[in-house]
Amino acid sequence: PVAATPVAQRLAAAHGVDLSTVVGTGPGGRITKADVEAALAAPSRPAVEPSPEKVRATPAARRIARERGVDLSAVTGSGPQGRIQAADVLAFTRAPEVAPAPAAEIIPLQGMRRTIAERMTTSYRTTPHITFTVRVDMSRFEEARARLNARAEAAGEVHVSATALIVKAVAWALRQHPWLNSTLHDEEIHLLPEINVGVAVALEEGLIVPVVHQADRKSVAEIAAEMNDLVTRAREGRLTPADVAGGTFTVSNLGPFGIEQFTAIINPPQAAILAVGATQLEPVVDEEGQVVVRPVMRMTLSADHRVVDGARAARFLTDLREALEAPTLILW
Numbered sequence: 001p002v003a004a005t006p007v008a009q010r011l012a013a014a015h016g017v018d019l020s021t022v023v024g025t026g027p028g029g030r031i032t033k034a035d036v037e038a039a040l041a042a043p044s045r046p047a048v049e050p051s052p053e054k055v056r057a058t059p060a061a062r063r064i065a066r067e068r069g070v071d072l073s074a075v076t077g078s079g080p081q082g083r084i085q086a087a088d089v090l091a092f093t094r095a096p097e098v099a100p101a102p103a104a105e106i107i108p109l110q111g112m113r114r115t116i117a118e119r120m121t122t123s124y125r126t127t128p129h130i131t132f133t134v135r136v137d138m139s140r141f142e143e144a145r146a147r148l149n150a151r152a153e154a155a156g157e158v159h160v161s162a163t164a165l166i167v168k169a170v171a172w173a174l175r176q177h178p179w180l181n182s183t184l185h186d187e188e189i190h191l192l193p194e195i196n197v198g199v200a201v202a203l204e205e206g207l208i209v210p211v212v213h214q215a216d217r218k219s220v221a222e223i224a225a226e227m228n229d230l231v232t233r234a235r236e237g238r239l240t241p242a243d244v245a246g247g248t249f250t251v252s253n254l255g256p257f258g259i260e261q262f263t264a265i266i267n268p269p270q271a272a273i274l275a276v277g278a279t280q281l282e283p284v285v286d287e288e289g290q291v292v293v294r295p296v297m298r299m300t301l302s303a304d305h306r307v308v309d310g311a312r313a314a315r316f317l318t319d320l321r322e323a324l325e326a327p328t329l330i331l332w
Contacts, residue, residue, distance in 0.1 A: 004031035057084035112206040144327040164224040171215035173320040183269040198247035
């Protein structure tokens, strides 16, 4: 406690003076009435203490707070009428520190992941992408695939995936629209004689694109068997350089992952890439104007606008949609 005469204590309490801030002139530094009056008369001191004095706290609590740099307004008092005790300040200063966050796992950007990063960054920065999306009624597509798989099962052949049938349709459409089957080299556009469709395959360490060469000359069964072999060897790390070379167009199908629609980045120096979404049941208006529920798939074409204009891309997508909605165009 601060040493002060009873009169000095009453005078200080009446005028809101903190005795711990008053210098005592009495015996042993005891604060007298004159000391309090001098403090009140000091021109630099307001008659009433500023906001810190509004906090109710014992002198001992205030002393500890000053020594430890504690803002008393942040301390909850446990004394009468919420008055802050010395123990309250001590408990506040002993509050546990927040534990540091665990360190992040650092994975070097190298190998396949680094190659993908560099190629995609270059493509995104240097290629003016233009994108187009269409909805496709997959009713007849699914019926045709079911018939193909029934035959494949009876013949002991490989199951025909949706991607295999889409690759066949893409190859057919590329034959009708050679500008989509091209590459850009410096200031030259090369319209390519072969249609080699790359199919993006997701691996644990990244993405790889094995190629179905001359896809337009192969049957759906042949494409399905070749893709099954390529995907298996890709996941086992047994692809050869020839398996991933020479692609002229790429298909990326995230439908099996439930992705409805997305936009893919072009695989340079190719001129375009097709992003295929999931097939889902949706209400559509049929040929007779009736609302019916049909399996619908969205596909998005990303094209290099330096090579492919909007009209060319639109015609390609229109023909591709027609092939998927009427598979007889490409199967028989």
